[in-house]
Every structure is written in structure tokens, then in C-alpha cells.
Amino acid sequence: MNQIELESIYEQANKSAKQSWNTMVNKGEIGYLPSLDGVMQSSEILSEVSLGLVQIPIDKIIGTYTHSRSVSFAHNFMPLMGIGTEFANKWMHLYDAHVEEGIREPVKVYEYLNRFFVVEGNKRVSVLKFVGATSFNAYVTRLVPKRDPMNKVNTIYYEFMDFYKNTHINTIWFTQPGRFKELNEFIDQYQWSKNFFDSKGKQFIADIYRPFRTIYLKEGGARLKLTTGDALLNFLKIYGLPEEVTGLNHKAYIQKLIAELEVIEQDDANVKTDALQAPKKKRMLSSLTDRLTIKRKLKIAFVYAKAPETSGWAYSHELGRLHINNIFEDQIQTTKIINVPENSEAYLVLEQLAEEKYDIIFTTSPTFVAPALKAAMQYPDVKFFNCAGTHSYKSLTLYFGRIHEPRYILGMIAGAMTKTNVIGYIAPYPISEVVSSLNAFTLGVRAVNPYAKVKAMWTYRWDNPEQGKDVAKHLMEAGVDIISNEDLPVPGDMSKEYGVYAVGEQDKRHYAMAIWNWGVFYESVIRNILSGTWKTLADISDTDQPLNFWLGMNTGIVDVLYSNRHINNQMKILIEGVKAAITRNEFNPFTGPIYDQNQVLRVKTGEVCDYEAIINMDWLVEGVEGDLPNNEDLKPTDPFSYMKNIVHSEA
Structure with a gap:
């Protein structure tokens, strides 16, 4: 290339440098190229490791080794020096060489936290970035920081x-x-x-x-x-x-x-926490109800990971399905699909249901969130609901109950009934609703018995009562006299090894259990859709945000069932008083002060945990003996390992 052409190229690069410099300075930041000695202290480094000659991505080369070299370049690695300088001549010579035969000599860099800082070859990198190169060879020395x-x-x-x-x-x-x-x-x-x-x-x-x-x-x-x-x-x-x-x-x-x-x-959850009611104004019929005629029934599918005959969780949803069958009779047609794999294979089931023109599909386990999200994005004309209490999605509506509310009351019962002050808690899997339930239960225990401890053990399985019974044996060996186990018995289960019960006696004394009334939710959803009052689910709010349903005791979706025989009148009065206060939104179990296991104040006096704080709870309250499992150590065959952190994007 001739000199005029090269100078024109350099002026373009120099202009880009000045624009980058001005942009950074206007944001109150340094406009020059970052230097390694400005972002790292030598005392932070544990060791240096030579990686040899490595092909590295150009966009991960973000700076140079020392500050003295950084002032020749703007933050985007473009040259700041004037066109008449020796620096500019060398830059243009490198550009010309790259056009003619390509830059071949590797650069030397330090790698720190997967970012690269140039020791030799700053101008080569500048030219490569200018021409849009994607990778280049470099001799790399890794700076390993001390473990923190x-x-x-x-x-x-x-x-x-x-x-x-x-x-x-x-x-x-x-x-x-x-x-x-x-x-x-x-x-x-x-x-x-x-x-x-x-x-x-x-x-x-x-x-x-x-x-x-x-x-x-x-x-x-x-x-x-x-x-x-x-x-x-x-x-x-x-x-x-x-x-x-x-x-x-x-x-x-x-x-x-x-x-x-x-x-x-956006991290701005739109959560419905009150009972569902049809809007007062009748609105335009939804695309879903537009497809319905007098002769056309609303087709609804319920997807279960297990069979209702063997799973208390599936049985509770099956009761909800039977409830809406009875309520709506000829207006709807429902079906259930049982024993659906809790992995990516579930998508094939959902795909088939969508192809069969089902209008609504309820996937009834948190383990189905990934295949349900995939199906919801693929079939926007089908309304997918997933029973889980995680993040908000655009295509998939989530619904769950504030089960920590009845769990708090169960904790009160356990705290009042224990004689040893050691209570066992069988936790299925370390997801948010389980962690918050364990914490609420412990807070309930400590509210009536500050001397009691809750010994927690994990089954690492969702909806697995048999494994829960095995863990209960270990808790009994550890000296507990009250156990909180799986809430939902399977039909005909006479073992009494669910809910809160006493152990160590010849006959297990069953005190209470939390119950799910899914029919309340399903009836409200179907009634709103059939009436044509929902243009979309978001019509019950004044926002375009995706909608989650997170419903508590005030809606009747979750509740406590306790024994009249084994609980005295004084305790019954306390239970009913707390139930009424929770239902009227006068009391929240997660009201500060609340300390964690390490005596760190997590919730200040008078503060109340909101939805985000509860569903992201990753700590245990004071009074819990036991640790949260490390998610990285969970077996990949476990259903939740498949879907955990599916779209968690916290920076």
C-alpha cells in the first residue's frame, strides 16, 4: 500500500481511539488502555505458570503490562499517538505487513482471570483488533491468584x-x-x-x-x-x-x-399473591378462547412425573384435575399423562400434546421447567403452566404455593410437642421452596420453644417418600423425638410417616401435615379462560411483565390439617390465631430480626422478606443443625441437576 493509503487507515484507527477515550472519560473512567499493574497487586499472585504457545481470542486481550505503555492506546486498543510520530509509522508498517503477508510473529501475554495483558506486541494486537481478527498465537504466562x-x-x-x-x-x-x-x-x-x-x-x-x-x-x-x-x-x-x-x-x-x-x-418479577378473580370488565376474547366454540371443549392435559397411586405430590394434583372435571363437566376435556421422565425426554410428551391441539398443559413438577420452557417457546398458541417457584419467564407461566406459611405452623406444633428439644426435618432437595420451608419450620419451632434444635437431613430426591422414611431412621438414631417428613401421603398410606409425627413410641403419633388444594387454583384459571375475560394472563395486572402465581394460605391453596385428638385446646387456639393472622396478611413468618446459623443478621428488626428474598434463600436460620448441600456435588442423574439454574442470570 502507498503512504497516502496507510495514513488514511491510521487516521481511521486514531479517530476510533479518540472516540473511545472521550466515551470513557465522559463516564468518569480512565480513557487509556488498562494495564496489568493497575488491576492486580503482586501480593495477590500465588504462582506463575507457562502455558506455552496458545491461540487466544483477540477480544479477551484487554490491556498491556505496564501503565507507561498503556498511554499510547485508547481503551479499545486503538492508537492515540499523532500521525507524524515514530509510533504511527511503526503501526502503519505493521498494518501494511499484515495486508501483504499477515502478521506471523506471536505476541507475549500474561493471562489473569481469563483476560490477557500484552507484554510484547501491543502494536500487533492493535492492528489485529482494527482489522477484526478473532484469534492469534501468543506465548502465555498464567498468573494464578491466591484462592479466595x-x-x-x-x-x-x-x-x-x-x-x-x-x-x-x-x-x-x-x-x-x-x-x-x-x-x-x-x-x-x-x-x-x-x-x-x-x-x-x-x-x-x-x-x-x-x-x-x-x-x-x-x-x-x-x-x-x-x-x-x-x-x-x-x-x-x-x-x-x-x-x-x-x-x-x-x-x-x-x-x-x-x-x-x-x-x-429485568429481574422485576410480576408475582400474583392473592386469590385469582375474573376482571370486572369483560375484555376481548383471548386467542385461546377464540378457538373455542359451543361444540369445542377446552382440552387440558396434566403431566405427572409419577402415578397418583404411588406419589402424594401427583395425587394432590390429580385431585385438582378431578375437581375441575366435576365443576366444568361438559365444558372441558382433561387427560393425565403419568410417569413422564424428569429430563429432556419430557419434551417429546409435551410436543405430542401440543400437536394434538391441547389448549392448556399443566406440568406439575419443578423438574419439568426446562422441557416446559422449550415447548412453550415452540408452541406459543398453547398455554403452558409449570408448577415451580423460580424465575419469571415470558413464554411459561409458573405457579406454586407459599408452603413456608403452613410449614411455620407445623414448626410451632413440633416445638410444643418435643420432649427432647431435638426435632428431625427431612428435606428433599436444596431448591428455594425447600430451603425457605426448612427455615420457616425452624422459626416456628423457636417461636414456641427457643431451646429446641432442628436436625436437618437431605434425601436429594423430590417426591420420594420411601427414601424419606429411610432418612427418618437415621434421625431417630440421632435422638430426635419429633420428625417432619414428606407432607403428602400416597392414597391408602396408613404408616403415619408423613407430616409432623412423634417417634420412639410403639404407635407413631401423627400431629399435623401441610396440605395442597390445587383444585382452587385450577378452577380459577379455567373459569377465567372459559369466561373470555383474559385476553392474556397478564390481563389481571396492568403490566406486560410475565406473571407468576405464588399463592398462600389466604387463597386456600395451602393449609394445615392437624389432629384434634393429639393436640390440646390451648395449642389449637394458638394455631388458629396464627393461621388467621397469616391469612389476613397481618403476620409473615419471615419478619426480622432473623439470624443465620453463623449468627449473622440476615433480616433486620421489623423488615419482612419479599418474594425475591424468599425464592433466592440460600442460607439456613439459627437453630438448624445441618448444612445446605453443595449443588455442584449433586448427581447429574438427579432430575434437578438437569434443570438447576436453568436461566439464572445474576451477574
Whole structure:
């Protein structure tokens, strides 16, 4: 290239540098290139490890080694020096060499927290960034920071180093701990075409990550705060692992995923906590009710992970289905599908139901959230409901009960009845509704008996009463005299090993249990849809936000059933008084002061935990003996390992 052309190119790069510098300064930040000595203290480094010659992503080269070198470049690595300087001449010479034959000499960099800082070759990197190069060879020295379990980025980085050992992938990053391990499981499953790639990691990047990233960013993913890695992991959880990602086959899926992630990232849950009532004004008929005629019944499917005959949880929903059959008779047609796999295979069942023109599909277990979300995005004309208390989705409506309310009362009963002051609690799985229920139960215990302790043990299974009974034996050996076990007995269960009961006697004395009245919810939903008063579910609110139903004792969806025989009149009066206060919204079990197991004040005096605080509860209250399981150690065959953190995007 001639000198005039090169100077024109350099002026473009210099203009970009000035724009970047001004943008950063206007935000109150430094406009120059970040330097490693400005973001890291040498005392933070545990060791230096040479990784040798590695191909690194250009966009992860974010700075230079020292501040003295950084002032020649703007924050975007473009040159700030004037066109008549020696610096500019060298930059133009490198650009000309790149155009003629390509820059070949590797750069030298330090890698710190999966970001790269240039030791030698700043101008080469500047030119490569200007021309839009994606990767380049570099001699890499890794700076390993000291371990800090309390620092989230540090924790993620240590997980990244384990991931890198297995895959040699350095282009992916996550915003939450645990996700590198999850992605590694997908990569382990990936089929390696050895004829074309010399490693499985390279093939995964070439055929999955890069095409996904291209489509994701082109369709607007860049405006989201989460990383491309976060988005890809969500995609794989919902849609499964393809042989390769292509625009033809996956563009529409990625567009739908972005729409869901945008809603979730707003972190502004629209939660319905009161009884459902039809709006006073009759509105335009919904697209769903538009399809219904006098001759056309509303087709409703209930999807169960187990059979009602063997599962108390499925049985409670089956009672709800039978209830609406009785209420609406000829207006609806319902069916149940039992023993549906709690993994991605569930999608095939939901797909078939959608193809059979079912209008509403209730998936009745939190373990179905991933396949239900996938089906809801794929079949927008079908209304999908999933029984779970997690995040809000655009396509999928969630419903659950504030089961911690009756659990608090069960705790009061257990605290009053214990003689040893050691109460056992059988917890199924460390998801939010279970953690909050254990905490509420313990608060109820301590409200009437501050000397009592709650010894918690985990079954690591959802809706598994037999395993709960096995854990109960270990609790009895540990000296408990009262146990809180699975709430929902199967039909005909005479064991009394559910709810709150006494142990150590010849006959188990059953005190109380929490109950679910799902028919109340199902009736309200169907009544609103049949009446044509809901244009969409959001019509019962004044917002376009997705809607969750999180209903408590004030709606009748959850309640407490207690023994008249084994509970005295004084305790009955207390129970009914607390029930009335909760129902009238005069009392919330999670009212401060509340301390955790480490005596840290979690809820200040007079403060009340809101929806977000309760569904994100990841700590145990004072009085609980036992630990929360580490989600990373849960078995991948367990249903919740499949769906955990499905679209959690907290930065």
C-alpha cells in the first residue's frame, strides 16, 4: 500500500481511539488502555505458570503490562499517538505487513482471570483488533491468584482452570460458579470427528460456540449483561446438544431464547399473591378462547412425573384435575399423562400434546421447567403452566404455593410437642421452596420453644417418600423425638410417616401435615379462560411483565390439617390465631430480626422478606443443625441437576 493509503487507515484507527477515550472519560473512567499493574497487586499472585504457545481470542486481550505503555492506546486498543510520530509509522508498517503477508510473529501475554495483558506486541494486537481478527498465537504466562472462596470471580476462575485442563478452551466465561462444570458435562457428551479436528474442544468451539455466538450477537444478545457462555449453556439445557449450530436450524430458537433472557434480566418479577378473580370488565376474547366454540371443549392435559397411586405430590394434583372435571363437566376435556421422565425426554410428551391441539398443559413438577420452557417457546398458541417457584419467564407461566406459611405452623406444633428439644426435618432437595420451608419450620419451632434444635437431613430426591422414611431412621438414631417428613401421603398410606409425627413410641403419633388444594387454583384459571375475560394472563395486572402465581394460605391453596385428638385446646387456639393472622396478611413468618446459623443478621428488626428474598434463600436460620448441600456435588442423574439454574442470570 502507498503512504497516502496507510495514513488514511491510521487516521481511521486514531479517530476510533479518540472516540473511545472521550466515551470513557465522559463516564468518569480512565480513557487509556488498562494495564496489568493497575488491576492486580503482586501480593495477590500465588504462582506463575507457562502455558506455552496458545491461540487466544483477540477480544479477551484487554490491556498491556505496564501503565507507561498503556498511554499510547485508547481503551479499545486503538492508537492515540499523532500521525507524524515514530509510533504511527511503526503501526502503519505493521498494518501494511499484515495486508501483504499477515502478521506471523506471536505476541507475549500474561493471562489473569481469563483476560490477557500484552507484554510484547501491543502494536500487533492493535492492528489485529482494527482489522477484526478473532484469534492469534501468543506465548502465555498464567498468573494464578491466591484462592479466595468468598470472592465469586476468584471461584469462577478456579473452576475455569479445571475446565481448561480438560478442554483447552479459553474463549468462554460465565457469571456464576458451577457453570464450567455443567458445560464440561455437555462437552464430554459431544461427538468428536477426529478426521477434521485434533481435539474435541476445538470442534466444540468451531461447530457449536462460534456459530451460536455469531447468531446470538447478530440477533441482539450483546445488549444483555450475561456472557455468551451463559446464553449458550441455557440454550443447551433447553434445546439439547446438536451436532452443530446453524442459522437454518437454530436461528429461531436463539431468537426465542434472547426474548426469554431479556425478561429474566429485568429481574422485576410480576408475582400474583392473592386469590385469582375474573376482571370486572369483560375484555376481548383471548386467542385461546377464540378457538373455542359451543361444540369445542377446552382440552387440558396434566403431566405427572409419577402415578397418583404411588406419589402424594401427583395425587394432590390429580385431585385438582378431578375437581375441575366435576365443576366444568361438559365444558372441558382433561387427560393425565403419568410417569413422564424428569429430563429432556419430557419434551417429546409435551410436543405430542401440543400437536394434538391441547389448549392448556399443566406440568406439575419443578423438574419439568426446562422441557416446559422449550415447548412453550415452540408452541406459543398453547398455554403452558409449570408448577415451580423460580424465575419469571415470558413464554411459561409458573405457579406454586407459599408452603413456608403452613410449614411455620407445623414448626410451632413440633416445638410444643418435643420432649427432647431435638426435632428431625427431612428435606428433599436444596431448591428455594425447600430451603425457605426448612427455615420457616425452624422459626416456628423457636417461636414456641427457643431451646429446641432442628436436625436437618437431605434425601436429594423430590417426591420420594420411601427414601424419606429411610432418612427418618437415621434421625431417630440421632435422638430426635419429633420428625417432619414428606407432607403428602400416597392414597391408602396408613404408616403415619408423613407430616409432623412423634417417634420412639410403639404407635407413631401423627400431629399435623401441610396440605395442597390445587383444585382452587385450577378452577380459577379455567373459569377465567372459559369466561373470555383474559385476553392474556397478564390481563389481571396492568403490566406486560410475565406473571407468576405464588399463592398462600389466604387463597386456600395451602393449609394445615392437624389432629384434634393429639393436640390440646390451648395449642389449637394458638394455631388458629396464627393461621388467621397469616391469612389476613397481618403476620409473615419471615419478619426480622432473623439470624443465620453463623449468627449473622440476615433480616433486620421489623423488615419482612419479599418474594425475591424468599425464592433466592440460600442460607439456613439459627437453630438448624445441618448444612445446605453443595449443588455442584449433586448427581447429574438427579432430575434437578438437569434443570438447576436453568436461566439464572445474576451477574
